[in-house]
Amino acid sequence: MKALAEYVMRGRTEAVIAAALATGTVFFAWVGAAVIALVTLRKGSNQGSQVLLWAMLPAVVMAAMGDTGPVTTLLGVMLAAIVLRSTNSWSWALVAGVTSGLVTALVLLTFGRGYIEEILRLLSDALAQLQSQNSASTPLQLIQPTVLQVAGLLGLTNAFTVVMCLILARWWQAVLYNPGGFSAEFHGLRLPPALSIALLLVGLVLSALGSDYRLLAVILALPFMFAGFALVHGLAAKKQLGSNVLTMFYIIWLLFAPVKALLLIAAIIDSWINFRGRVATKG
Incomplete structure (x- = not known):
């Protein structure tokens, strides 16, 4: 490549x-x-x-x-x-x-x-x-x-x-x-709090319109998904974890739906709390 x-x-x-x-x-x-x-x-x-x-x-x-x-x-x-x-x-x-x-x-x-x-x-x-x-x-x-x-x-x-x-x-x-x-x-990818809230609100409104609109709502969840991936990679780098840990994470993410939901929630919370910054400060 x-x-x-x-x-x-x-x-x-x-x-x-x-x-x-x-x-x-x-x-x-x-x-x-x-x-x-x-x-x-x-x-x-x-x-x-x-x-x-x-x-x-x-x-x-x-x-x-x-x-x-x-x-x-x-x-x-x-x-x-x-x-x-x-x-x-x-x-x-x-x-x-x-x-x-x-x-x-x-x-x-x-x-x-x-x-x-x-x-x-x-x-x-x-x-x-x-x-x-x-x-x-x-x-x-x-x-x-x-x-x-x-x-x-x-x-x-x-x-x-x-x-x-x-x-x-x-x-x-x-x-x-x-x-x-x-x-x-x-x-370092982390969604700004205002953007995070805006995406979340629009996604919830689309989901509330019915099952026909839920795939459109999923489109709005993509930034949270990639921000969640960035969060996991960033924490793994700060903790000096190997690539095997990341490989295991993606396997678990693919197989278990609750993990996908937890990752989205973590990305939303991270936009306000900044987990990577806290880890860096403690380090």
């Missing part, structure tokens, strides 16, 4: 080639988005927008064929990279990722009903096949998702992908120009 970043930073032509080729694939469009973010973070929005323009060509072709993911990811990553470069704040970069996800869901609901209905048709066929294969003695109770739920899921996927591509681009930038800088930056 470092070799790819070095190639991209040789010049605009190399960045355009890497971004356009990656975006034109099915499985590596996220690499093209990360390339655009890297150029934007290092050289500014003017250079980044030129690379984005060329990468959008295969993305638009894929959108015409029914896959709008690359287009929304490229635009979302560009927005998040501009915010991170201008503010140097991961908190606001995460808000940009949330904005990208919410806008993606809204645009799909407004202009992409056919795309969502096609997904629903495929899901309906898959659910019907599962029910037909299931024995009559143990019937499956499978619930068909709604249009709003599918839009929320696609928006959530977009927001998560945007943030992950931005993280990769920032890591590339640190490896090339500021070794060790990404770790220090990520370990």
